[in-house]
């Protein structure tokens with residue numbers, strides 16, 4: 642009889658501890674939920690948008706399915722896509738005339754384009770152009786300015802946008818997460834940056850450009866550019882491209898292509914923006930936010946969001 646009583650007591654204890662554990666778990670979940678809600682409430686839910694102000698209009702080759710754009714020593718360098726039509730070009734900004742052109746093999750779909758020092762010990766020495774391919778797992782390197790092919794390098798996953806900052810490259814692949822590559826070896830550094838507006842992931846990051854420490858990204862299929870804080874991944878500002886779209890023919894394709902001209906607009910700097918097969922390349926005033934480097938600790942970068950990883 643005493644054995645039965647002991648067994649019953651054990652069962653009651655076990656049931657009681659199970660109920661306690663469940664209550665503890667529920668309490669924990671509730672606390673976690675509260676913490677998450679508090680974190681999300683602390684984050685800005687929507688970044689402000691600012692319409693771009695057009696400074697000038699330049700001709701743009703209408704056969705250029707623009708995937709990457711940059712400005713270097715007074716010339717535009719442009720990567721174009723589509724199988725059988727992909728190319729790398731150097732063009733004259735004033736006339737849009739193609740000064741040099743290198744066509745890609747038909748099996749390659751050109752994507753983002755960046756310019757980096759060819760030797761990390763000589764940042765002002767020779768530069769090399771790095772052109773992404775979309776799904777072919779290759780990065781193509783060329784000499785600037787003559788577009789002479791130099792080498793080919795492996796790329797994991799898809800390539801969409803590319804931009805160089807000193808010794809590293811930011812790479813987009815159509816997701817909300819940027820990867821970083823070593824500018825010399827072109828190997829992944831392991832660092833990533835998840836781009837968010839408040840708590841919302843910002844997907845389809847495409848063509849990229851660094852401007853005074855800020856990272857700018859076209860969003861595929863949208864007429865707006867995200868200005869991204871490089872440490873937190875938070876969108877600090879949206880650049881609304883509606884003023885450009887209003888000047889284009891109906892049905893003009895996606896906005897894509899960002900270059901930075903630090904000397905334009907009487908030294909205030911300007912952005913050079915275009916799109917796939919657009920007839921015009923616009924220069925637009927540099928937004929005030931981009932005239933200064935991003936703050937070290939962004940007001941948007943609430944601790945604990947884990948936006949920057951390494």
Ligand SMILES: [Ca+2]
Nearest residue numbers: 710849850899
């Ligand atoms: Ca660019």
